[in-house]
Amino acid sequence: MLTSVIRISFFGLCGLLSTVNIAAHAGDDVIRHRIANSNFPVAAAVEVPASMSIVYLSGKLPPIQDLTQDKNSPLAYGGDTKGQTIGVLKAIEKSLKDIGLGLGDVIKLQVFLVGDPALNNEMDMDGFMAAYIQFFGTKTQPNVPARSVLKIAGLANSAWRVEIEATAVRK
Template sequence: MKLSHHSVILTAAAACLLATPAFATDVLRHKIPNSTFPIAAAVEIPAGKTLVFLSGVVPPVADTSAPKDSPQAYGDTKTQTVGVLTSIEKQLKGMGLSMGDVVKMQVFLVGDPAKGGKMDFAGFMGGYTQFFGTAQQPNLPSRSAMQVASLASPNFLVEIEVTAVRP
């Protein structure tokens, strides 16, 4: 293969970039300044990493003794959050990934009738903090949480989609 003068310069420049200590090879998670809130303000993904986009996950049935397709079968926001994140954790594990590889999360919360139609953010956080920001799993994703009018089932209060990076 014959290289032109420009190709050699570009190849040399690329080699210098790769050899430079400032060239990020790891995922960088930026904390929210002066905050202990358990999300990242931003996450940087270095070149060459593979992103994995998981579709939205909805809650599994939490109480099989409750009437099928009833709100009681799925539980409150915290119960649904734990169920959804457990499902995501299992799906990631099957792909050779973990919750520590999650870099972005989008959370869709329906207003809880038991909370006057307002989303139960505290309930969501009660489930979320079992999976993120723990001693065993300190990696925090960037995250958005929003209240939506409804999800695929009137009994769902939570749907979560994540993006992970393959280490």
């Protein structure tokens, strides 16, 4: 009988502590942990308080930027990885705006890069970063997300060099 009382008290205490923990974080902002001793514009980790909802955007692909180009040519979508990444990040920015959010609300990006034939089929990380730093970790938009970058064999259109999935939060 005494064991049951102790168990109930223990679980009751755990429930009380988790309620207190949730209440303590209910009004807090997202916490972005920077990479130690680095100013690299990517978070090492991001914490989201329980009071926020998580929004998952479907992957965005490069939009057509030049209608005079063949739709199977990278030139139609911004050419190289940098140009296509700018198009994709602008599309993400628009999608977020359409639902009342912004790039500052992004907590995670998952980036898929296709090898560039002009670079011996290696992914163009320099081109990607040149575009990325125009949108994240800037003076006007200092928030940086956690991020993964993966090299993939290809996307549905062989002209595409990048696809990006975004996760954001809403207070």
